[in-house]
Amino acid sequence: MKRIVIIAIVSIFLFHLDSRAQNTPSGPIIFSKSTKATANFTGTVWVKTLVSLDSTFHCVVGTVTFEPGARSYWHTHNAGQILLVTDGTGYTQQKGKPIRVVHKGDTIICPPNVEHWHGAAPGSSMTHISIIPNADRGVVNWLRPVTDQEYNGQKVNN
Structure with missing residues (x-):
């Protein structure tokens, strides 16, 4: 009887975790999506x-979830930015360089005052944790949208 109760409790726990997966291929979302962005992003x-x-x-520190094909505008950070990709596949690009394909588990370092953008690949969402150090110097300087031609430019794998 004790064994049946333990199996039932474990089954309920696993069902609860599975029901929280929210349609992600890698399992439960750690942080909720929260607020839909209304400016400085495409998609x-x-x-x-x-x-x-x-x-x-x-x-x-924040978490950003991009639906497939969505991306930030070009922007800079006075003190730089660190991105930790927690789910999906995406793109990032520094001005003058090819687009870098990134995946869950990758770290992106955006140097201070370097124009860049990041977002999801066309067939995947992408979530990252954004860390902006020394934000007392300023958080972000938004520039212009990333064009479709720029988004579809030359890619390099990590």
């Missing part, structure tokens, strides 16, 4: 602030 993008700028840590 559907969801943004959630995890750590707001404060006077102690001077960083901003």
